Amino acid sequence: MVAQRSEPAREVPRPPPFPRRAGALVAGYAVSSYGNYLNLIALSLFTYEVTGSGLGLGLLMALRLFAGFLAGLAAGALAARVGRRRLMLIADVCQAAAMVVLALCVRSASEGLLVAVVIVLGAGNTFFTVALRSAVPVMVGSGARVRANGRLATARSLATVAGFASAAPVIGLAGHGAAFAVNAASFLVSAAVIFFLRLPTDEDPTDEDPTDKYEADKHRTDEATSLPQGSVQPNHVAVRRIWTAVPALLLGLILLRGVDALASSSHNVALPVVAALRAPQNPAAFMTQFWASWAVGTLVAHQLLKGRQASRMEGRWGVRALAGGTCAMSLCFVLAFTGIETPLLLMAIVCLAGIADGFTEIVYTSRLQAAPDRERSRLFGLSATAETCGFALGMVTAAAALDRWTALTVVGVFHGLAFCGAAVLLLISLNGRRKAGRKPA
Structure with a gap:
C-alpha cells in the first residue's frame, strides 16, 4: 500500500511587524490626546466664567469648530507644500504656545484672547490629525497601517477617559491655569517625540510611482476594473479608469x-x-x-x-x-x-x-x-x-x-x-x- 503524500498546509500570511519606533509615536499621541480632552472640559468651564453666558460659550465653541472646518479645506495642500512632519510640529508648537499664554494670563483673560486661542486649537488639531493619518502608511508601511490605526484609536479612547476623569480633580485642586499648563506640556511632549524620532512621513518622489502601486493593489480586490482575458491596456488609461471609479x-x-x-x-x-x-x-x-x-x-x-x-x-x-x-x-x-x-x-x-x-x-x-x-x-x-x-x-x-x-x-x-x-x-x-x-x- 502506497502511503499518500500529504500536501503542506498553506500558511496564512501574517501582517508585517510593527516598527518599534512607531510605538513611541503612539505614546506621544496618547499624551497630547489626554491634554486635549482635559482641556476640553477646562476651557469650556473657563470660557463660561469669562463670558458669563451660555451664548458666549456656544459661540466660542462654534468658532473652534469653524476654524477646524476651514483648516480641513487647506490641510491637504499645506501638507504637500511644507511636509507632513513639519506640519505636525508646527501644529503642536502653536497649540502649546497658545495654551502657555492662556495659562499665564488666566487671571486677566479677555474674550479676544479666548477667540485667538480657540482658533489656534481648532485649526491646529485639524492640521495635526490630517498630517498624522495621511503619514501612517509611510511611517509604518502600508501593510502595518491597520495595526497602527488600531493603536492610535485605542490611545485616543483611553486618553478620552483619562482626560475627562481627571479634569475635575485638576481644576478643583490647582485651577484652570494648571489644566492649561498640562495641555501645553502634552503638546510639547508630542512635538518632541515627532522631532527626535524622525520617522519618514512623505514618500520619496524617486520611489515607485504611488499611482502604479495603487493600481496594482486595486486589481487585487473585487473593486478592480475587470478586463477581457488577454487584453493589454496602457498604463495611463488604467489609471484614468481607476480614478473615474474611486471618487x-x-x-x-x-x-x-x-x-x-x-x-x-x-x-x-x-x-x-x-x-x-x-x-x-x-x-x-x-x-x-x-x-x-x-x-x-x-x-x-x-x-x-x-x-x-x-x-x-x-x-x-x-x-x-x-x-x-x-x-x-x-x-x-x-x-x-x-x-x-x-x-x-x-x-x-x-x-x-x-x-x-x-x-x-x-x-x-x-x-x-x-x-x-x-x-x-x-x-x-x-x-x-x-x-x-x-x-x-x-x-x-x-x-x-x-x-x-x-x-x-x-x-x-x-x-x-x-x-x-x-x-x-x-x-x-x-x-x-x-x-x-x-x-x-
Whole structure:
C-alpha cells in the first residue's frame, strides 16, 4: 500500500511587524490626546466664567469648530507644500504656545484672547490629525497601517477617559491655569517625540510611482476594473479608469463619516443631561463609567482587526464593514439611552457601541490610506472638513432639540440618520456585487 503524500498546509500570511519606533509615536499621541480632552472640559468651564453666558460659550465653541472646518479645506495642500512632519510640529508648537499664554494670563483673560486661542486649537488639531493619518502608511508601511490605526484609536479612547476623569480633580485642586499648563506640556511632549524620532512621513518622489502601486493593489480586490482575458491596456488609461471609479466610492464613505459625526454629537450633548437624571449626586462618575466602557470597546476592536490584512480594507469588504459597523454603533447608542436600569447591561451595550465605533474608525482610516501618497492628505483634509461640519451642525441642532424632546428621541433621530445612510451605502455595495457577478466571463 502506497502511503499518500500529504500536501503542506498553506500558511496564512501574517501582517508585517510593527516598527518599534512607531510605538513611541503612539505614546506621544496618547499624551497630547489626554491634554486635549482635559482641556476640553477646562476651557469650556473657563470660557463660561469669562463670558458669563451660555451664548458666549456656544459661540466660542462654534468658532473652534469653524476654524477646524476651514483648516480641513487647506490641510491637504499645506501638507504637500511644507511636509507632513513639519506640519505636525508646527501644529503642536502653536497649540502649546497658545495654551502657555492662556495659562499665564488666566487671571486677566479677555474674550479676544479666548477667540485667538480657540482658533489656534481648532485649526491646529485639524492640521495635526490630517498630517498624522495621511503619514501612517509611510511611517509604518502600508501593510502595518491597520495595526497602527488600531493603536492610535485605542490611545485616543483611553486618553478620552483619562482626560475627562481627571479634569475635575485638576481644576478643583490647582485651577484652570494648571489644566492649561498640562495641555501645553502634552503638546510639547508630542512635538518632541515627532522631532527626535524622525520617522519618514512623505514618500520619496524617486520611489515607485504611488499611482502604479495603487493600481496594482486595486486589481487585487473585487473593486478592480475587470478586463477581457488577454487584453493589454496602457498604463495611463488604467489609471484614468481607476480614478473615474474611486471618487464616487470615497465620496460616499466620507459623507457617511460626516453623518456619523452628526449622530455622535447627539449622544455627546445628551449624555450630561442623562447623567444628571440618573446620578444626580455624582453625574461625573456616571459619565466616566460610560466613556470607560466605550473605551474598552475600542480596545477590543483593535484586537479584532490587528491581524487583518490591510488589502482587505480596500475592497467591498471594507465598504460593507464600515456600513455594518455604523449601523451597529447607532443601534447600540440608541439602546444605551432607553433608560436601562441594570448598570452592567448598560455598560455592556456601551462597550458594544465602542467596539463598533473603533471598528469603523480603523476600517475607514485604513481605506483612505490606500490612496496614492500625493492624494492622501487631500482626502483626509476633505474627511476632516466633513466630520467637523457634521459634528458642529449636530452640536447646535441637538442642543436646541433637547429643549423640546427627550434625550432618547434626540439620540434616536440623529443616529437614525446615520443608520439610514449606512444602510443605503450597504445596499449600493451589495447591488454592485450582484451586478458584477452577472457579468459574462
